[in-house]
Amino acid sequence: MKPTDIANPDYFHKVVDCQWACPAHTPVPEYIRLIAHGRYSDAYMINWKSNVFPGILGRTCDRPCEPACRRSRVEDENLVKGKKEPVAICRLKRVAADYKDDDDIAAQMPKAPPKNGKRIACIGGGPASLTVARDLAVLGYEIIIYDQDPKLGGFIRTQIPHFRLPESVIDEEVGHITGIGNIEFRHQRIDSLKAVLAEGYDAVFVGSGAPRGRDLDVPGRKEAAANIHIGLDWLSSVSFGHISKVGSRVIVLGGGNTAMDCCRTARRLGGDDVKVIVRSGFEEMKASPWEKEDAMGEDIPILNMLVPKEVTHKDGKITGVLFEKVKAEYDAKGRRSLVPSGEPDEHHECDDVLVAIGQENSFPWIEKDAGIEFDKWGLPKLNEKTFGSTHPKVFFGGDAAFGPKNIIWAAAHGHDGAISIHKMLIGEDPEERPAPGVNVASQKMGIHEWSYDNAPTIDHRLKVPHRPKKEALKDIMAEVELGFDPQLAFKEAQRCLNCDVQTVFTGQLCIECDACVDICPMDCITFADNGEEKDLRTRLVAPAMNPTQDLYIGDNLKTGRIMAKDEDVCLHCGLCAERCPTGAWDMRKYYMEMTQAEHACRKQ
């Protein structure tokens, strides 16, 4: 194998599994350390810069970082007395938002410079547009955001129930953005892209989301229409206070996170007998496992393998839904299809049905001749790097770009869209993307002292305290999760392995004494003759079984051998560096942050 090129920022970025997995590449270990130190405002600002909505995401993020967390690969069930679990990254983020010093944050918020004369329209006031607005307003652009709803926030405000995300958090974080200046909000539904373009904007960013909930198409749908609601619209009406009651028996159709929000909301609006009914198996449901858990914790059963066949009704009033029972069958290619199981149909009585069987993009307001091409799924044809559409001035982001995802993706798209718009407007090629900013610093403080807490704990993942169920179900505004307090947050933060503090090897200094090999608790260092990766992986002190994780190869050894380190299971405890007599190993913090639309993203 060739020696590893650690000058490539991607190499060590990949080692920080959480950061690599995060669409916005938030420097997770850095802010977790700051939380452990009680520096909540600093932790908040790192998040704010990277993902714009720390308080919101700390409650609602889909957390792609957590399944990636190294902790879940290296824990031993017997030692931690529980399952192998990642660090509770998402809920730690919330701690930063909960305990930050608001004055301190306000003082750090940027202010818009004088206008540079260029105007940008953002269609939709959700997270993608707000991110674009934040990134570009500070550069002097004038941003005009259009939204059909009276307040900014988009799906964050209309779709996420307030018992999961209090409105005050949304107001605060939207306020951070609008407070920058140069941002104007127009409460106005856009019906024509051409009309927007005709206003002479220098660029248009479409962050209009995937605003249409898929409808149910079965007999009886029309007749019982008064008691059948599209989940998305229903949640939105609840959010704005237009709906405050629901029947006592409610069926929620669908297995995604919207379905989970619908059923829990129904429980708070008078639904005593609320059930979720899904077509697929329980395991294949799209909802995040923790959201399913929370729903079931509120006495909401989830019934699976039932396909709605007919809505039953009497005298124009709904009586229930009839379901066909199905089973999963797999073809030779492993593709699943649901086939009738042959068992008798099941009828479930109800007073209301909430339909949350998916959402679709819809762009009825974009004229066919506006210059935007769409693909066969009805999504705009985009350049995946720049998010630019087939119209040179129009960019897309968030759910409007590649279909329904979640907030953290919208923020990431927003940053990328802002870079593209900025580059286009300063006359550079948006295809040339700026490299991330990397700051490398040795963490050595003394012979055996490091500037990070290097002893890994064997504590199991801590649970976030919840409000007592009785109390929570009474009040739709009462937030269920209470968040970690500083003591719990410290304990959970200490589970982080500091994967951003990297083991850096300098072959010229090595005397091949084996001290690092002997001390490594994970047996991840080997000195061996070089070979092909496949062969080398089997010849290590402990076999490297996870091909998705790199081997770090160091050369320039006197014996002509190579050093091979399996990055998969390294605890970043620094013992290799501590037992190294020559400093061939050093623990260096790689602080990596994505370059956003700013001066640094310009060509030098």
Next chain:
Amino acid sequence: MTYIAKPRLHHPSLVKNKAGYTRRDYEGAVSTLCAGCGHDSISAAIIQASYELDVLPHQIAKLSGIGCSSKAPTYFLGASHGFNTVHGRMPSVMTGANLANKNLVYMGVSGDGDSASIGLGQFAHIMRRGVNMTYIVMNNGVYGLTKGQFSATADKGSISKKGVANSDESIDLVSLAILMGATFVGRSFSGDKHQLVPLIKAAMDHKGAAFLDVISPCVAFNNHPGSTKSYDYVREHNEALNRIDFIDGRDEITTSYDPGSVTTVQQHDGSLLRLRKLGEEYDPSDKVAAMKRVQEGMQDGEVVTGLLYVDATPKDLHHHLNTVDVPLNTLSDADLCPGLPALDRINASLR
């Protein structure tokens, strides 16, 4: 020294041996020796060997004297018996312990000062008595604890860190051990665990006096140009005569060898030592030839390593003394005081 304990988290593939322990269970406290010390590598090799032999940790007794090397037993086999003796007197204590309880696996860990200077007399006598043990000298040719004076095993003419040449002849513990009657003698290098681990396993299994001289560079005081016990010097001058594969009598033999490349020595307990030839023809069962080859190597400035001498049918101290088959502490009062008729019989036999 290192402040944090070695994390208890471990590689997911870590497996238990037949005794029910993982390799990590044979570890001790985190080393307080200098970073990079060869002794730590030898400790790791002892841990690996004990794990591979499926020994129960409480069936091992580790004894040591004074010095950096003799501190090392703290850093391995944390669940075994330990005895840190007076300087140079480990052999007497080990002889006594061995006489009292023959059922334990004895491991003596000593250094070049402890064994070749203050303890040279004791060293010679434990070898000639044939105590069933593994005696490991962590040999760095220097007094590390007192900051770098030559020890008795430093080669004549080698240069100290301060730049002074050694004018004294060196004591070669390998030659001395063979001469004194040790029945298993080898030499190895802390930086070569592929050679060292099987040697330790074979030595631990050997039912007689087994001695291993392990060159163990002192990174602080004896790892410079001019030293003959540095990592670089040993790597350049290492003349390995053989590679040993230790095959436990209970194990199935799975490795195949090219005919003519291997010499097999079967010990009386059924275990096999397979010696893979590395170059020259060498017969480790020939005592006189072994002494000759070791001396030639010294003359040529080679570090001759490998299994240098083995007697496949050793006799140990208990055999010489015709002792009872069980540990002394398991003998009952009736065994120890068999009564008047037995005394009468003894007296009658002497009349």
